[in-house]
Amino acid sequence: MQEMIELTIDDEVVSVPAGTTIYHAAMEMGVVIPTLCFHEYCSANALCRVCVVEVEGSRVLVPACVAKVSAGMVVHTDTPRVRSARKTILEMLAASVDVSDSADVLRLMQDYNARSDRFPASIRRESDLIDDNPMYVRDYSKCILCWRCVQVCAQDAQYTFAINFTGRGYETHIGTFYDRSLTETTCVFCGQCVAVCPTGALKPRREWLLEEKDHAHTR
Amino acid sequence: MPDPDPLLLSPVLDQYKLAGRTSLLPALHAVQSLYGYIPEFAAESIARQLKVPLAEVYGVVTFYSHFRTQSAATRSIQVCKDPACRLDGGIKIPDGIQVEDVPCMGLCDMAPAAAVDGISADWTIDLGLSKRLPLSGRMHKSHIGGDVSILTRNCGKGQVTTLLDYRASGGYTGLENALRLTPPELIAQVKASGLVGRGGAAFPTGVKWESAAAASDSTRYVICNADESEPGTFKDRILLEDDPHHMIEGLIIAGYAIGAQKGYVYIRVEYSEAYQVILHALDEARQAGILGKNILTSGFSFDIEVRQGAGAYVCGEETALFESIEGKRGLPRIKPPFPTTAGLFGKPTVINNVETLCNIPEILREGAQAYSARGTQKSTGTKLFCLSGDVVRPGLYELPFGASLRHLIEDLAGGMANQRGFGAALVGGAAGGFATAAELDTRLSFEDMRSAGIPLGAGVVMVFDETRDLRLILLRLAQFFAEESCGKCFPCQLGTQRQVEILHRVVDGQIDKEDPTRLSEIAQTMTDASICGLGQSAAMAIQSANKRWPQIFTARQDGR
Numbered sequence: 001m002q003e004m005i006e007l008t009i010d011d012e013v014v015s016v017p018a019g020t021t022i023y024h025a026a027m028e029m030g031v032v033i034p035t036l037c038f039h040e041y042c043s044a045n046a047l048c049r050v051c052v053v054e055v056e057g058s059r060v061l062v063p064a065c066v067a068k069v070s071a072g073m074v075v076h077t078d079t080p081r082v083r084s085a086r087k088t089i090l091e092m093l094a095a096s097v098d099v100s101d102s103a104d105v106l107r108l109m110q111d112y113n114a115r116s117d118r119f120p121a122s123i124r125r126e127s128d129l130i131d132d133n134p135m136y137v138r139d140y141s142k143c144i145l146c147w148r149c150v151q152v153c154a155q156d157a158q159y160t161f162a163i164n165f166t167g168r169g170y171e172t173h174i175g176t177f178y179d180r181s182l183t184e185t186t187c188v189f190c191g192q193c194v195a196v197c198p199t200g201a202l203k204p205r206r207e208w209l210l211e212e213k214d215h216a217h218t219r
Numbered sequence: 220m221p222d223p224d225p226l227l228l229s230p231v232l233d234q235y236k237l238a239g240r241t242s243l244l245p246a247l248h249a250v251q252s253l254y255g256y257i258p259e260f261a262a263e264s265i266a267r268q269l270k271v272p273l274a275e276v277y278g279v280v281t282f283y284s285h286f287r288t289q290s291a292a293t294r295s296i297q298v299c300k301d302p303a304c305r306l307d308g309g310i311k312i313p314d315g316i317q318v319e320d321v322p323c324m325g326l327c328d329m330a331p332a333a334a335v336d337g338i339s340a341d342w343t344i345d346l347g348l349s350k351r352l353p354l355s356g357r358m359h360k361s362h363i364g365g366d367v368s369i370l371t372r373n374c375g376k377g378q379v380t381t382l383l384d385y386r387a388s389g390g391y392t393g394l395e396n397a398l399r400l401t402p403p404e405l406i407a408q409v410k411a412s413g414l415v416g417r418g419g420a421a422f423p424t425g426v427k428w429e430s431a432a433a434a435s436d437s438t439r440y441v442i443c444n445a446d447e448s449e450p451g452t453f454k455d456r457i458l459l460e461d462d463p464h465h466m467i468e469g470l471i472i473a474g475y476a477i478g479a480q481k482g483y484v485y486i487r488v489e490y491s492e493a494y495q496v497i498l499h500a501l502d503e504a505r506q507a508g509i510l511g512k513n514i515l516t517s518g519f520s521f522d523i524e525v526r527q528g529a530g531a532y533v534c535g536e537e538t539a540l541f542e543s544i545e546g547k548r549g550l551p552r553i554k555p556p557f558p559t560t561a562g563l564f565g566k567p568t569v570i571n572n573v574e575t576l577c578n579i580p581e582i583l584r585e586g587a588q589a590y591s592a593r594g595t596q597k598s599t600g601t602k603l604f605c606l607s608g609d610v611v612r613p614g615l616y617e618l619p620f621g622a623s624l625r626h627l628i629e630d631l632a633g634g635m636a637n638q639r640g641f642g643a644a645l646v647g648g649a650a651g652g653f654a655t656a657a658e659l660d661t662r663l664s665f666e667d668m669r670s671a672g673i674p675l676g677a678g679v680v681m682v683f684d685e686t687r688d689l690r691l692i693l694l695r696l697a698q699f700f701a702e703e704s705c706g707k708c709f710p711c712q713l714g715t716q717r718q719v720e721i722l723h724r725v726v727d728g729q730i731d732k733e734d735p736t737r738l739s740e741i742a743q744t745m746t747d748a749s750i751c752g753l754g755q756s757a758a759m760a761i762q763s764a765n766k767r768w769p770q771i772f773t774a775r776q777d778g779r
Contacts, residue, residue, distance in 0.1 A: 047708055049708055122717065164278035166277060
């Protein structure tokens with residue numbers, strides 16, 4: 001029989017199998033911890049840190065998507081400290097990239113009263129839209145660097161390894177080998193990256209063309 | 220410039236084939252030495268030979284600032300842009316010489332620092348310096364001082380300490396003593412000494428070793444972290460350049476303690492002189508039977524490989540350093556698992572700082588009791604301090620823990636330069652805190668500094684006189700973190716950038732009334748939610764200044 005771990009989440013005692021993450025343990029009892037980069041079918045990397053929670057005895061906040069439960073753990077998922085971190089992350093994000101096409105980000109910003117103008121005069125991470133293949137377009141000025149596309153292109157699904165990260169820090173981008181066009185890479189146009197993109201940075205070309213047409217009409 | 224010749228490539232790459240991906244950085248270094256940059260065809264060739272996907276090779280090339288994807292038009296002189304080197308505006312380079320601004324090169328005691336081809340250059344003597352200097356004839360000799368001379372006993376002589384000289388100074392008797400003990404007895408000695416890590420985190424060394432020794436996997440590694448990149452630090456560079464066997468002895472003892480078969484030294488690429496010195500010292504040790512099979516006929520076999528970094532401060536973070544040795548982008552891992560359970564190549568690993576390892580032979584030579592008699596009760600032994608900035612004698616100082624900051628600055632370093640008054644001292648490093656004149660009598664120990672709210676860190680003491688504009692210094696520290704953030708977690712990737720933008724407004728006198736609150740929100744979020752120590756400490760110096768001199772962050776009154 002699988003070992004069960006008892007812990008407290010938001011003042012309620014819950015028992016879950018050993019190896020469960022705090023995120024999934026909370027889910028068991030109906031508490032939804034917000035996430036951005038997390039996707040059920042991708043490896044969790046605790047990048048966005050929107051899922052951070054307070055764990056008693058821990059110096060810093062703990063990312064619920066990767067942290068495993070332990071016996072007697074006391075977790076608080078919605079304290080002022082947690083809310084403040086989530087809000088600031090969202091506000092800094094909105095000052096960096098175009099989140100207008102990202103339902104996930106917009107909904108969370110509303111939930112946390114995050115203001116898109118909290119950090120004025122910010123240098124945004126802008127780049128030109130890349131239209132280099134018949135299947136999809138890439139608009140990295142909408143990319144929040146959740147890593148999902150790179151992961152499904154690699155060991156999480158397709159094993160094509162056509163894309164990866166380039167640069168580092170704030171200047172990190174998703175790119176190909178020496179910025180080659182996608183048609184000159186190992187890309188097989190499986191479309192999984194487009195499917196997991198949460199922000200509209202990757203979009204089927206046909207959808208993008210229709211949107212462009214709509215925009216042209218309304219202009 | 221002629222086109223790169225592809226025919227030169229394959230003999231260079233052949234040696235890296237077998238090891239696979241872990242050879243990615245060494246192979247890229249070899250290609251860059253060959254062509255001056257990483258041409259696309261060469262990167263493709265490396266990918267094929269090491270069986271690494273093309274996009275991932277490019278990901279690695281573009282992560283590390285040392286690697287170039289385009290040929291450099293002309294040879295350039297690298298000039299340090301960090302605070303100690305820019306106090307008086309930095310170096311005035313004559314027209315016609317290409318200048319490349321680089322982060323701290325670990326030459327703060329000789330500020331302002333410059334280098335050509337990674338070799339520190341004394342620009343005042345010969346700006347055109349472009350040839351490799353022979354090991355015996357280095358131009359710089361750091362000032363070494365202090366109240367004791369234990370770790371630094373062979374430093375500052377202007378030459379590398381040979382194996383013969385090191386042994387004459389009592390070297391390798393610590394190793395002989397260690398090999399007569401069982402590993403548990405040895406670890407007990409290190410625990411009893413009270414030694415804690417000198418890289419900044421102050422974790423008890425013996426406890427770390429014990430944890431790795433208890434791991435179930437029998438393949439284990441020990442690593443010397445020589446990626447010293449904290450602006451203001453140069454202690455490890457001097458230890459390695461002047462007395463390489465000291466670190467090597469410590470690393471062999473660490474290997475024996477935890478039952479490791481192999482050790483690595485990961486050294487920042489900027490320390491090219493130290494790199495050569497270590498390679499030579501390892502050869503000396505192998506020839507003398509101190510390293511390799513059956514060390515000193517004890518039956519213990521162990522060898523050491525040296526790896527060069529490629530320009531990434533974050534690789535000083537232990538898990539990012541593992542990733543780098545494994546041939547990946549230097550991104551910190553999520554902990555747990557901790558290195559002592561799953562470190563390099565997923566195996567139990569002990570990683571110690573250069574200075575920490577140099578303490579090990581001393582503990583074994585004189586015994587834990589004699590060792591811990593120095594210092595305070597909670598901070599045992601001696602500590603190296605890197606003095607730079609506005610003092611009469613910048614340099615490396617060795618002191619038993621417990622002396623005051625005032626003693627270090629006024630008595631040992633000769634007090635303030637240029638007959639100006641003391642303004643502030645940045646202690647700990649870029650990820651440090653400021654000490655005011657009122658805090659000069661604080662004792663230099665982990666416990667005293669902690670209660671004063673100033674991290675001792677890796678032992679940086681960067682002194683600024685009363686005329687210095689702290690705003691400029693804070694802006695540069697903010698820029699440093701933004702440039703060195705790996706970009707993995709959102710709080711640090713975004714927060715370090717937002718900090719720079721606000722600090723620019725502070726310097727320009729354009730501060731918005733909300734900016735101080737914004738800075739503290741960013742600080743709180745980075746400290747609380749970042750993945751590693753870089754993000755968690757990237758706001759520390761700024762918040763330390765804000766606490767001591769809040770007026771810096773309010774709008775200028777003089778209308779400028």
